[in-house]
Amino acid sequence: MQHYSMNLTLKVWRQKNKNTAGSFETYPVQGISSEMSFLEMIDVLNERLIKEGGDPIAFDHDCREGICGMCSMVIDGRPHGPWKGTTTCQLHMRAFKDGDVITIEPFRANSFPVVKDLMVDRSAFDRVIQAGGYVSVNTGNAVDGNAIPIQKDKADHSFAAAACIGCGACVAACKNASAMLFVSAKISHLALLPQGGPERKQRVVSMITQMDKEGFGSCTNTYACEAECPKEISVLNIARLNREYLGANLSGN
Amino acid sequence: MNSSKLFNSSIGKKIVMALTGIFLVVFLVVHCYVNANVFFSDAEENFNRAAHFMGTNLLIRVTEIGLFAGFILHIVQGYKLELQNRSTRKSKYAVTAGNKTSKWYSRSMALLGTLILLFLIIHLAHFWVPSRFGGLTEIEYDGKSYHNLYLEMKNIFAEPWVVIVYVLGCFSLGWHLLHGVQSAAQTMGWTSSNYLPLIKNIGFAFSFIIPLIFALMPIFMHFDWVLNTGALTLLF
Ligand code: SF4
Ligand code: FES
Numbered sequence: 450m451q452h453y454s455m456n457l458t459l460k461v462w463r464q465k466n467k468n469t470a471g472s473f474e475t476y477p478v479q480g481i482s483s484e485m486s487f488l489e490m491i492d493v494l495n496e497r498l499i500k501e502g503g504d505p506i507a508f509d510h511d512c513r514e515g516i517c518g519m520c521s522m523v524i525d526g527r528p529h530g531p532w533k534g535t536t537t538c539q540l541h542m543r544a545f546k547d548g549d550v551i552t553i554e555p556f557r558a559n560s561f562p563v564v565k566d567l568m569v570d571r572s573a574f575d576r577v578i579q580a581g582g583y584v585s586v587n588t589g590n591a592v593d594g595n596a597i598p599i600q601k602d603k604a605d606h607s608f609a610a611a612a613c614i615g616c617g618a619c620v621a622a623c624k625n626a627s628a629m630l631f632v633s634a635k636i637s638h639l640a641l642l643p644q645g646g647p648e649r650k651q652r653v654v655s656m657i658t659q660m661d662k663e664g665f666g667s668c669t670n671t672y673a674c675e676a677e678c679p680k681e682i683s684v685l686n687i688a689r690l691n692r693e694y695l696g697a698n699l700s701g702n
Numbered sequence: 703m704n705s706s707k708l709f710n711s712s713i714g715k716k717i718v719m720a721l722t723g724i725f726l727v728v729f730l731v732v733h734c735y736v737n738a739n740v741f742f743s744d745a746e747e748n749f750n751r752a753a754h755f756m757g758t759n760l761l762i763r764v765t766e767i768g769l770f771a772g773f774i775l776h777i778v779q780g781y782k783l784e785l786q787n788r789s790t791r792k793s794k795y796a797v798t799a800g801n802k803t804s805k806w807y808s809r810s811m812a813l814l815g816t817l818i819l820l821f822l823i824i825h826l827a828h829f830w831v832p833s834r835f836g837g838l839t840e841i842e843y844d845g846k847s848y849h850n851l852y853l854e855m856k857n858i859f860a861e862p863w864v865v866i867v868y869v870l871g872c873f874s875l876g877w878h879l880l881h882g883v884q885s886a887a888q889t890m891g892w893t894s895s896n897y898l899p900l901i902k903n904i905g906f907a908f909s910f911i912i913p914l915i916f917a918l919m920p921i922f923m924h925f926d927w928v929l930n931t932g933a934l935t936l937l938f
């Protein structure tokens with residue numbers, strides 16, 4: 450595709466901190482290359498804001514290669530922007546055209562309070578993981594992981610679920626701000642492997658209890674999460690989570 | 703098993719919605735089957751006898767109590783979940799993805815459910831209340847007296863606006879089921895890559911066929927249409 454340059458209007462959510470109300474500010478940006486990433490486009494704007502003595506837009510980012518899950522923002526109503534299976538850092542400006550008006554908001558959910566501008570606090574996810582998203586390992590010599598035979602399709606499904614980068618786009622996309630896709634990915638990842646066996650029942654109960662405590666909504670199966678997930682985690686994992694949870698409760702955890 | 707913990711959890715609440723939903727779906731099938739008498743010749747006698755059976759059989763009367771409990775649980779829990787889910791995002795988005803990432807009816811279950819509830823109130827007032835508490839004319843078959851519920855239906859469906867309300871009620875039901883059937887299967891954990899296409903197809907067929915048959919009932923009665931049972935025997 451031909452490289453081109455564009456002028457855009459950005460409507461960006463600015464918010465000082467958790468306790469103040471935010472609002473949209475409008476920024477025109479000129480000469481944006483179609484080859485830039487979305488974050489690089491914001492970098493260009495921020496450099497200008499700093500030069501002008503203004504306050505740069507705060508946003509989360511780390512790897513900028515689609516693996517850390519930090520780059521949370523909602524672009525024109527879509528967490529991580531309009532491309533399927535893509536994080537914001539991997540979204541390129543060729544997704545837009547000259548003259549576009551782009552609305553950029555933070556992930557919005559009570560459980561993800563805004564720290565500043567587009568940055569949100571996703572430590573609720575960390576607490577869900579701490580509640581049970583681990584496996585116990587014996588001390589002593591490290592065991593060869595490949596020594597344990599694992600059924601091929603189980604390994605594949607587990608691996609696909611393990612691709613979840615904990616970005617929170619599923620929560621941001623859900624009309625109920627439900628964290629079920631994230632939790633289901635973590636549960637599936639471990640429940641399908643023999644290494645996850647010992648804590649299997651206790652894990653699902655603890656993680657769901659913590660998820661509810663954090664104030665995430667209840668899943669109503671609209672599947673907006675799956676449509677927005679940058680790692681294309683399947684909602685069939687949510688069915689597995691429901692099975693695991695019901696099973697753990699019925700069998701007397 | 704700690705059942706209070708289970709049913710107070712987010713997944714437990716969904717399981718209540720799914721199980722009551724499945725129960726109500728079974729009821730719809732029975733209701734549809736019994737009422738399908740109205741399409742055929744000798745509708746009056748066949749329907750009145752079937753209604754008499756449904757109204758007097760002890761097992762069915764006990765199930766009816768369960769049915770009301772199922773409805774109430776589904777409705778109350780549904781509204782509670784809706785309110786709770788609406789409170790999880792105090793600061794709203796300026797732009798939303800709308801239909802790009804999910805179906806409108808999957809996001810509108812509370813609205814569709816409310817329309818069905820309004821319909822249900824009208825429907826119970828029309829038929830269930832007079833059947834159980836009197837107000838119907840009587841008719842005799844083989845020397846035995848029966849409520850003439852069929853005549854009541856004829857009179858009520860003579861009004862065009864009633865027919866329209868009933869058909870609209872069936873539309874709400876259809877969309878509610880279109881999301882509800884597969885959603886219940888997902889909540890119960892029955893969906894997996896092997897069964898997903900099957901479940902989706904069953905859900906689609908069910909939410910199309912059942913409301914369609916229901917919608918045709920007031921239309922048939924309004925226009926005095928009758929399917930000849932003889933013709934039907936030929937068909938099958
Ligand atoms: S399931 Fe997808 S959207 Fe949700 S946290 Fe994991 S990677 Fe992000
Ligand atoms: S910055 Fe790491 S995934 Fe985008």
